[in-house]
Amino acid sequence: xxxxxxxxxxxxxxxxxxxxxxxxxxxxxxxxxxxxxxxxxxxxxxxxxxxxxxxxxxxxxxxxxxxxxxxxxxxxxxxxxxxxxxxxxxxxxxxxxxxxxxxxxxxxxxxxxxxxxxxxxxxxxxxxxxxxxxxxxxxxxxxxxxxxxxxxxxxxxxxxxxxxxxxxxxxxxxxxxxxxxxxxxxxxxxxxxxxxxxxxxxxxxxxxxxxxxxxxxxxxxxxxxxxxxxxxxxxxxxxxxxxxxxxxxxxxxxxxxxxxxxxxxxxxxxxxxxxxxxxxxxxxxxxxxxxxxxxxxxxxxxxxxxxxxxxxxxxxxxxxxxxxxxxxxxxxxxxxxxxxxxxxxxxxxxxxxxxxxxxxxxxxxxxxxxxxxxxxxxxxxxxxxxxxxxxxxxxxxxxxxxxxxxxxxxxxxxxxxxxxxxxxxxxxxxxxxxxxxxxxxxxxxxxxxxxxxxxxxxxxxxxxxxxxxxxxxxxxxxxxxxxxxxxxxxxxxxxxxxxxxxxxxxxxxxxxxxxxxxxxxxxxxxxxxxxxxxxxxxxxxxxxxxxxxxxxxxxxxxxxxxxxx
Amino acid sequence: xxxxxxxxxxxxxxxxxxxxxxxxxxxxxxxxxxxxxxxxxxxxxxxxxxxxxxxxxxxxxxxxxxxxxxxxxxxxxxxxxxxxxxxxxxxxxxxxxxxxxxxxxxxxxxxxxxxxxxxxxxxxxxxxxxxxxxxxxxxxxxxxxxxxxxxxxxxxxxxxxxxxxxxxxxxxxxxxxxxxxxxxxxxxxxxxxxxxxxxxxxxxxxxxxxxxxxxxxxxxxxxxxxxxxxxxxxxxx
Numbered sequence: 001x002x003x004x005x006x007x008x009x010x011x012x013x014x015x016x017x018x019x020x021x022x023x024x025x026x027x028x029x030x031x032x033x034x035x036x037x038x039x040x041x042x043x044x045x046x047x048x049x050x051x052x053x054x055x056x057x058x059x060x061x062x063x064x065x066x067x068x069x070x071x072x073x074x075x076x077x078x079x080x081x082x083x084x085x086x087x088x089x090x091x092x093x094x095x096x097x098x099x100x101x102x103x104x105x106x107x108x109x110x111x112x113x114x115x116x117x118x119x120x121x122x123x124x125x126x127x128x129x130x131x132x133x134x135x136x137x138x139x140x141x142x143x144x145x146x147x148x149x150x151x152x153x154x155x156x157x158x159x160x161x162x163x164x165x166x167x168x169x170x171x172x173x174x175x176x177x178x179x180x181x182x183x184x185x186x187x188x189x190x191x192x193x194x195x196x197x198x199x200x201x202x203x204x205x206x207x208x209x210x211x212x213x214x215x216x217x218x219x220x221x222x223x224x225x226x227x228x229x230x231x232x233x234x235x236x237x238x239x240x241x242x243x244x245x246x247x248x249x250x251x252x253x254x255x256x257x258x259x260x261x262x263x264x265x266x267x268x269x270x271x272x273x274x275x276x277x278x279x280x281x282x283x284x285x286x287x288x289x290x291x292x293x294x295x296x297x298x299x300x301x302x303x304x305x306x307x308x309x310x311x312x313x314x315x316x317x318x319x320x321x322x323x324x325x326x327x328x329x330x331x332x333x334x335x336x337x338x339x340x341x342x343x344x345x346x347x348x349x350x351x352x353x354x355x356x357x358x359x360x361x362x363x364x365x366x367x368x369x370x371x372x373x374x375x376x377x378x379x380x381x382x383x384x385x386x387x388x389x390x391x392x393x394x395x396x397x398x399x400x401x402x403x404x405x406x407x408x409x410x411x412x413x414x415x416x417x418x419x420x421x422x423x424x425x426x427x428x429x430x431x432x433x434x435x436x437x438x439x440x441x442x443x444x445x446x447x448x449x450x451x452x453x454x455x456x457x458x459x460x461x462x463x464x465x466x467x468x469x470x471x472x473x474x475x476x477x478x479x480x481x482x483x484x485x486x487x488x489x490x491x492x493x494x495x496x497x498x499x500x501x502x503x504x505x506x507x508x509x510x511x512x513x514x515x516x517x518x519x520x521x522x523x524x525x526x527x528x529x530x531x532x533x534x535x536x537x538x539x540x541x542x543x544x545x546x547x548x549x550x551x552x553x554x555x556x557x558x559x560x561x562x563x564x565x
Numbered sequence: 566x567x568x569x570x571x572x573x574x575x576x577x578x579x580x581x582x583x584x585x586x587x588x589x590x591x592x593x594x595x596x597x598x599x600x601x602x603x604x605x606x607x608x609x610x611x612x613x614x615x616x617x618x619x620x621x622x623x624x625x626x627x628x629x630x631x632x633x634x635x636x637x638x639x640x641x642x643x644x645x646x647x648x649x650x651x652x653x654x655x656x657x658x659x660x661x662x663x664x665x666x667x668x669x670x671x672x673x674x675x676x677x678x679x680x681x682x683x684x685x686x687x688x689x690x691x692x693x694x695x696x697x698x699x700x701x702x703x704x705x706x707x708x709x710x711x712x713x714x715x716x717x718x719x720x721x722x723x724x725x726x727x728x729x730x731x732x733x734x735x736x737x738x739x740x741x742x743x744x745x746x747x748x749x750x751x752x753x754x755x756x757x758x759x760x761x762x763x764x765x766x767x768x769x770x771x772x773x774x775x776x777x778x779x780x781x782x783x784x785x786x787x788x789x790x791x792x793x794x795x796x797x798x799x800x801x802x
Contacts, residue, residue, distance in 0.1 A: 416669075423666050426655040433615065433649055435641030435670035435718060 004068055011062040011077035015084025015137075018058025022051055022085055023092050026116060029107030030515055035115055038193030039165030045193075047115060049162060052136060055085050059140025075141040082137020083130060089116060090126035097122040149214050157207035164202060165193050170258065170508055177255045247399065251392035260391040261507045266398030267460050269499035271480045273405040273492065274452025279481065280490035280538070281418060282445035283425025285346040287477050288353025291333070292326045292450035294360060294472035296457025299325040301375035301467045302368060308375060310368075315381035315462050319455075326454020327447045329356075334446035338439060341428065353477055360469040374468035378461050394463050401459055402496075405452045409492050412448070421445055479503070482520060486527050488534025497535050568593045568753055569614070569645070569722045574623035576613050583609045585777040586623070591722060591755050596748050598756040598764040598785070600798055601774035607757040608650060610774070611724050614755070615647045616640040627721065642670045644721030651730060652711045656700030660691055663699050663710055667717030677717070684713040687746065705736035712743065716752075723747070725756045729763065741767055761798040765789050773798070 025031055035047035044052070062081030066074045093116055095101065101108040117125020143151055164171060172189055175181040188198035224235065251259040271293055278286045303311045303318040311318075337348050363371055381388040381397055388394050412418045420441045423431035432438050461467045479502065487498025502523070506516045527534070567590035576584040584606050591597045599607045612618040614625050616637040625632045627643055635643065655663050664684060668677045685692035688709040694702065699710055708728055715723060725744070729737040741763050747754060748767065758764035765771055765785045773781040773794060781791065788794050795801040 416672075419666065420669065422658070423655065423669070426657060427653055429617075430649055430653045430655070431666075432617065432637045433641065433647045434666050434714070435638045435646075437636070437638040439636075 006073060006076060007067055008080060010065050010067075011080040012084055014062045014065065015058055015081035016088065018054060018061070018081065019085040019088025021058075022054050022089050025050055025054065026089065026092060026112060027101075027105045027107055028515075028518070029112075030512075031115060032107060032109065032112045033512060033515070036192075036511070037165070037168065038191065039162060040199045041189075041191040041193040041195055043193075043196065045115075046166065049165070051089070051116075053162070055082055055133065055136040056140045056143070058082065058085050059137040060144055062137075063141045063144035071145055074145060075138055078141030078144065079134055079137040082133040082135070082140065084133070085137070086129040086131070086133020089133075090129040093117055093122055093126050093129065149211060152214065153207040153211040156210040157203045160206040161194065161199050161203050164188070165199075167508060168193060173257060174253070174255055251395045256391060259395050261504055263391050263394050263398050263463060264507055265499050265504040266395065266402055267456050267463070268480060268483060268503040269496050270398065270401050270405055270456035270459070271453050271476075272483050272487070272495040272499050273402070273409050274449040274456070275480050276449075276484050276490065276492070276495050277409060277412070277421070277452070278445050278449035280484055281413065281425065282421040282442065284442065284445060285342065286349045286446075286449070287346045287474070287481070288333070288349035288351065288356070289449070289453060289480055290472050290474065290476040291353045291356035292329055292453035293457040293460070293476060294356050294467075294469075295329045295450075296322045296326050296454030297461040297467045297472070298360060298369050298375070298457075299454070300458040300461040301370075301378050304379050304462075305375045305377050307377045308368070308370070315379055315458075319458055322458035323451050323454050326450040326457070329454075330446040330448075330450030331443055333450075334443045338442055350474065350477075353474055357469055357472050357474075360472065372469060374466055375461075376466040378465050378467070380462055380465070388462075391463075394459075397462075398459055401455055405455070406492055406496075408448075413490075413492075417441070417444060482524060484534075486523060486534060488537040490538035491534065491536045494534050494536035494538070501535070567591060568628055569755065570624075570626040570629075571610065571614060572624045572626070574610075574613055574620040574625065576609055576618050576620050578609075578618075583777055584613065584620070587774070587777070587779055588623075589772050589779065589782070591753060594748075594751050594753055595770065596744065596754045596756060596768045598758060598761075598768035598771045599774055600758060600761040600764055600771060600788075600794075602797075603759075604776075605774040606777040607774055608726055609777075611647060611726055611755070611757055614640075615645060615724060638670075641718060644719070645724065646715045646718045646720035646722075647724040648711050648715045648726060648728065650726040652704070652707045654699040654702070654707050654710045654714070656698070658699055659696050660699055660702070660710055661695045663714050664691075664695075664717050667714035670718055680717050680719060684716055687716075687743065688713055704732055705739065708732060708736070708740055709743070712747075716747075720752070722753045722755060725754060725758075727757060727759060729758065729760045737763065761794070765794075765799075 031047035031050060033047070034050055035045040037046045038044065039046055039049045059078035059082045063074045063078040066077045093113060096108055096113050113122070113125075116129070118128050119125075120128060143154065146154070168189055172185055175185040175188075188194055188202065190198070194202070224232070227235070250262065254262070271289070274292070275286065275289050278284050278289070299322040300315070300318050302308060303313045303321055304315060306312045313321075333349065333352050337345055340348060359365055360369060361372055365371070369375060380394075386393070388397050420431070420436045423434060423436055424438065424441055424445075428438065431441075483498035483502040484495055485498075486502055487496070488494030502520065506513065506519075531537075569591040571587060571589045573586045573588050574584050575582070575586055587606065587610055589597070589599070589610075599610060601607050609618065613620050614632075616632065616635060616639075620633065627645060630643075632640055632643065632645075655666060658666070661681070664681050665677065668680060671677055671680075685695070690706055691709055691713055694706065699707065702710060712723075712725070712728070728740050728744070732740065737760065744754065744756065744767050756764055756768060765788055768785040771783065771785050771788045772779050773788070781788070781794070783791065789799070
């Protein structure tokens, strides 16, 4: 029998791909831009962290793909992959020192080279990079070889430290706002990043907690399951109560800036809940969804603003009109596209969105909605004697909107109408053969989705106090669509999670805004590869994926082969 | 008096004259089959009956009520339910959810459960798999599900469009057994089939369609022995 030989090709390939990604990060300027912040002050910057993480990931992938389980071979592959990664970046350094790359890659600046070379010049830098590759590769291989619980603890701890470093500004503001918590601030942060003792203690804390939780967690949940039903009920009630309290207290805890971010997340989540009805439940791809958001916002503006002086209604008086205007617009768009499906529908709705934006810009409608100047002086909402002015107050307004929309979607999903939407999504012709009224079902989906978007638009208008045509471009539609895809189509919690991830995170990382769409694209591609059903998949889609897996696994035992581990 | 009556129906796809005055009747409790070559207008006739295609001339009547004013979903509610060609179950929903979808026109939860039980009695396989996703069923099981789904609407007339299409011969036999069983329980069926031999074995009467016209109508027995039918559709001499 032939002795198995070390397969060096696979790790080299993985290392080269990883290295290419690393070089890409460097050349698009991410490494340099991210280096303005340190993860751990004076030790590792965000840019270096990006390189380290991609290197570790590359080494880990190579370790996972090793065909033979011997430890040495695994370590060998991850080492080789890391070396390749380091080599690619070193090559960039050397080429960069010989040829002027800036003519093509404007980000290939001397600062970048200095960063990549650890400030030691080309030759020493290249050698250091190779050494870094070897070390990180071996570390990734070791990480792979660790048992599940250790690995989980280490990865979690590293993740927390990196997140704390990335979101340091935010954490500093939050902790700084509360007197007693300022101590944490001083312990954790210093200069441009986490302090060394801070990072170390955070690491130990998270690693320890994860490690012990994985032991005691299952024991605890077992004990919980053995509680009498009454006890479980109380426990759940306490949990819900706690959640409600946290949600209610959130703006007070988080402070002004984060509350502002939360309101933006809320505006998008509300829109997402609406689009989720149209795309997620009824399966109609609507790319002009921003139109309904705009119609809600403009109706609110035109009816309330004293600047235009038609009606000068209050926020609450105008709100129903805004929602009704959205519903009408939904039906008006819906009627001509009733017979359209898939890509045709997408194109027509895209056009509809643009028409609404251009109408808002037009001189023709200027006397009513202000043309390019938009509408200003839109009043805030008033309840009793409280005026919703600051983001911390507007948060509650949006929260109520989201809860309402979430509750309605949740009830609709299990209703007769929800089932009709599901049937139309799965197969329109058969849905008709089941006795489902296609016209009514589709129009109700458009109208329902539009109502939520208009509600969101109306709150948005009052939040900003003004509306402009350019706030309603097609990117909003795309954003909302992305967030429901990433969150999980058809799933209500998915919309909230998606909004937090795709709208909240970029708001928190504003200095890196130029990489926002790069990150979006990468996130979408990654999601489709790793979790095609979204972060919080809807039951139908989750089931579909599970079935696909079990069906693939099923035929194996039939051939007498042992089931795959 | 006939339960379902198609009278001198002319139907078009754009400018193409697909049905040229087709007339047929189906009596209560009967199985009637439409046979004919590809493009003869069999499926078009079913579409006209279920309201997906509007006849330009002629009438479709159910128990003497003219259906031309009704939309497809209203015709389903009237009791004409179609099992679409190629099965077309809702692949991502479970068997049970598919059946519930079939009962969309009905609102009484208790009756729906009873209907599901009688479908399960007819197809015990579906009961075993009621929580399985329909897309993972075999072709024969999907056909059972498609028929079961249509039965959930408690049809007065069941339209079966090519139920044997794409199935292995053994499964074709079992599907036709099912059709016989349905017949025994008194279900009225209009059956469209390419497989004329099998169709004429279960049917009471049959119509032969050719290029949008009924060229022959007789009892199934007579059609089986008809010289032209034997040659053109049964492959016998």
